Amino acid sequence: MPISIGVVGMNYWGPNLARNFDRMQGCRLAWVCDRDEAVLDRHRSSYPNSTFTPRYEDLLEDETLDAVVIATPVPTHAALTRMALDAGKDAFVEKPLALTGADAHQLAELADARGRVLMVDHLLVYHPAVQKLKDLVDAGELGRVFYLYGNRQNLGIVRPDENALWSLGPHDISVMLWLVGERPSEVSASGESYLQPGVEDVVFGRIKFPSGVIGHLHLSWLDPHKMRKMTVIGSERMVVFDDMETERKVTIYDKGPIPRTGALG
Numbered sequence: 001m002p003i004s005i006g007v008v009g010m011n012y013w014g015p016n017l018a019r020n021f022d023r024m025q026g027c028r029l030a031w032v033c034d035r036d037e038a039v040l041d042r043h044r045s046s047y048p049n050s051t052f053t054p055r056y057e058d059l060l061e062d063e064t065l066d067a068v069v070i071a072t073p074v075p076t077h078a079a080l081t082r083m084a085l086d087a088g089k090d091a092f093v094e095k096p097l098a099l100t101g102a103d104a105h106q107l108a109e110l111a112d113a114r115g116r117v118l119m120v121d122h123l124l125v126y127h128p129a130v131q132k133l134k135d136l137v138d139a140g141e142l143g144r145v146f147y148l149y150g151n152r153q154n155l156g157i158v159r160p161d162e163n164a165l166w167s168l169g170p171h172d173i174s175v176m177l178w179l180v181g182e183r184p185s186e187v188s189a190s191g192e193s194y195l196q197p198g199v200e201d202v203v204f205g206r207i208k209f210p211s212g213v214i215g216h217l218h219l220s221w222l223d224p225h226k227m228r229k230m231t232v233i234g235s236e237r238m239v240v241f242d243d244m245e246t247e248r249k250v251t252i253y254d255k256g257p258i259p260r261t262g263a264l265g
C-alpha cells in the first residue's frame with residue numbers, strides 16, 4: 001500500500017513538496033490543501049487524482065491518510081504539527097519546526113508519545129555535495145576539523161514574521177550539526193533590523209562544539225552577494241561547498257597551515 005500524503009500550504013514552497021511526493025514511488029498525494037482557494041486553483045490541473053480542500057481539518061479527519069506535509073508560514077507550524085500528531089498522522093514539516101525551543105521539544109515529545117514520525121525538512125543534509133563533505137570529514141581527509149562557516153546571503157525574500165536566522169539559518173545549522181556530529185556547547189547570535197522593526201535582516205551566529213570546533217554563520221536577505229556556501233577548515237585540507245556553482249559544487253584545497261621553519265627564524 002502506498003503511503004498516503006496530504007500537503008498543506010501550496011503557495012511558494014509547498015508545490016515543490018507536492019510535486020516530489022506525487023512522483024515518489026510508494027507515495028500517493030491524496031490531499032492538497034491551502035486556505036486560499038485562488039492558490040488551490042493554480043494546482044488543480046496538475047493533480048487530477050488528489051482531493052483539494054481549503055480545510056486542514058479534512059486531512060486530519062481522513063482515517064486513510066498516513067502523513068501530512070506542512071509548508072505554511074512558520075508561525076503556524078507548531079499548531080498545525082500538533083494537530084497532525086494528535087490526529088495520529090506522521091508529520092513532515094518545513095524548516096524551522098517552530099519559533100521557540102519549548103514548542104520544538106514539546107512536538108518531539110508528542111511524536112514519541114504517539115509513536116509517529118516527525119521530520120523537519122533539513123533538505124541540505126541530503127544534498128550530494130553535502131554528503132561528499134560528510135564523507136571527507138568522516139574519512140579524516142581534512143585532518144582535524146578546526147572550524148567551519150556558512151554564508152547564506154542574498155537580496156532575497158524579506159519575511160514579515162520570521163527573521164533571517166529563522167528563515168535561512170536552519171539550512172546551515174543542520175549541515176554544521178551533521179558534519180561535526182556533536183551537540184553544541186555554546187550558541188550565540190546577534191542581528192539587526194533595518195527594514196522592519198523587530199525582524200532581523202542580517203544575523204551573525206556562532207556555535208561552539210565541545211571538541212573546540214567553531215561554526216560561524218552569516219545570514220542575510222539584505223546583501224548584494226548571492227552566496228550559498230559552506231567552508232570547512234581542517235588541519236590537512238580545506239573544502240568549500242558552493243551551491244551557486246553549477247558544475248563544481250565542491251572544491252578541495254589541498255592546503256593546511258604553513259609550518260614555521262627554522263630558517264625563517
Ligand SMILES: NC(=O)c1ccc[n+]([C@@H]2O[C@H](COP(=O)([O-])OP(=O)(O)OC[C@H]3O[C@@H](n4cnc5c(N)ncnc54)[C@H](O)[C@@H]3O)[C@@H](O)[C@H]2O)c1
Nearest residue numbers: 009010011012013014034035036039056071072073094095
Ligand atoms: N527548504 C527550503 O529551501 C524552503 C524554501 C522556501 C520556503 N521554505 C519554507 O516553506 C514554508 C512555507 O513558505 P512559503 O514561502 O511557501 O510561504 P507562503 O506564505 O508563500 O505560503 C504559505 C501558504 O500557506 C497557506 N496557509 C497558511 N495557513 C494555512 C492553514 N492554516 N491551512 C491551510 N493553508 C494555510 C497560505 O494560504 C499560503 O498559500 C516556510 O516554513 C518556509 O521556511 C523552505
